[in-house]
Amino acid sequence: MENKDNINSEIDATLNSLDRIGRAEVSPYFYTRLEAKLQQRKLSVFDNFLQQVLNRPAVAVSMLTVFLVLNIIAIRGVSAVSNVSAARSSSPLQNFATEYNMNTASMYNNSGR
Amino acid sequence: MVEEHLVEALKTRQQSAFRQLVEQYQHMVFNTALSMIHNHEEAEDIAQEVFIQVYESVQKFKGESKLSTWIYRITVTKVLDWQRHKQRKKRFAIITSLFGANNEVERDVPDFVHPGVLMENKERSAVLFKALNKLPENQRVAFVLNKVEGQNYQDVADIMGVSVGAVESYMHRAKQNLRKLLETYYYTDK
Numbered sequence: 001m002e003n004k005d006n007i008n009s010e011i012d013a014t015l016n017s018l019d020r021i022g023r024a025e026v027s028p029y030f031y032t033r034l035e036a037k038l039q040q041r042k043l044s045v046f047d048n049f050l051q052q053v054l055n056r057p058a059v060a061v062s063m064l065t066v067f068l069v070l071n072i073i074a075i076r077g078v079s080a081v082s083n084v085s086a087a088r089s090s091s092p093l094q095n096f097a098t099e100y101n102m103n104t105a106s107m108y109n110n111s112g113r
Numbered sequence: 114m115v116e117e118h119l120v121e122a123l124k125t126r127q128q129s130a131f132r133q134l135v136e137q138y139q140h141m142v143f144n145t146a147l148s149m150i151h152n153h154e155e156a157e158d159i160a161q162e163v164f165i166q167v168y169e170s171v172q173k174f175k176g177e178s179k180l181s182t183w184i185y186r187i188t189v190t191k192v193l194d195w196q197r198h199k200q201r202k203k204r205f206a207i208i209t210s211l212f213g214a215n216n217e218v219e220r221d222v223p224d225f226v227h228p229g230v231l232m233e234n235k236e237r238s239a240v241l242f243k244a245l246n247k248l249p250e251n252q253r254v255a256f257v258l259n260k261v262e263g264q265n266y267q268d269v270a271d272i273m274g275v276s277v278g279a280v281e282s283y284m285h286r287a288k289q290n291l292r293k294l295l296e297t298y299y300y301t302d303k
Contacts (some may be wrong), residue, residue: 017230021260032164
């Protein structure tokens with residue numbers, strides 16, 4: 001009987017053992033570690049996103065198409081410019097005159113009078 | 114900083130606001146996680162996950178509850194998810210070890226002594242925390258929030274998303290179950 005009372009009081013004491021419990025505290029470097037983890041997470045999220053997007057066949061094909069179209073436009077642009085310069089270079093005397101401003105009738109015409 | 118201003122600053126991704134939030138709530142989150150997990154490193158990992166979740170989903174916080182309630186809710190969810198994951202891993206390891214795979218079964222944590230417990234209560238509290246681990250989730254969460262974190266029944270109800278009556282019932286059953294477990298411990302184990 002006495003033993004049972006002892007055990008009951010032990011149980012009560014155990015149930016009350018959390019009275020006036022204080023808070024456990026994190027280590028002083030918690031914020032630094034958290035910041036590093038957050039930074040790492042941001043980078044990996046971006047990497048995962050890129051990987052997921054590029055892995056889709058539709059995205060890959062359309063990106064390839066855009067790349068090809070841009071290349072074709074660039075090549076056409078370059079050839080058009082070279083055609084124009086070729087046309088210009090057909091009259092070298094004219095070019096020379098333009099470059100040295102020799103088209104004016106007299107040097108006095110440049111004075112604005 | 115007032116709570117609403119802090120939330121607004123967090124929503125605009127101000128680093129100083131995030132730092133203030135962490136400084137304000139880090140011990141609360143860590144203490145809750147530690148009281149349920151009984152392992153310092155894992156509790157700190159979970160606390161980090163909680164703040165990352167807060168940072169990522171603060172836009173969804175509408176201010177319908179207190180900020181602390183919302184953070185408590187995230188903490189409890191993370192802890193329970195972690196415990197379920199660990200339980201699954203443990204079961205899987207037991208099964209694979211039966212088939213001869215080289216998976217070591219994780220052992221239970223030895224007696225956990227909460228750093229905030231008074232010196233004269235350390236031994237008894239270790240017994241109590243061990244018994245606490247055998248309670249169903251709802252009873253365990255309600256007990257830790259009320260007895261360790263000192264939250265009143267209304268706040269516990271808000272955190273758990275249940276009525277105050279339900280919390281009273283969880284607490285009543287938790288105490289009953291703990292008494293039974295402790296009886297077994299003191300009559301047989303000791």
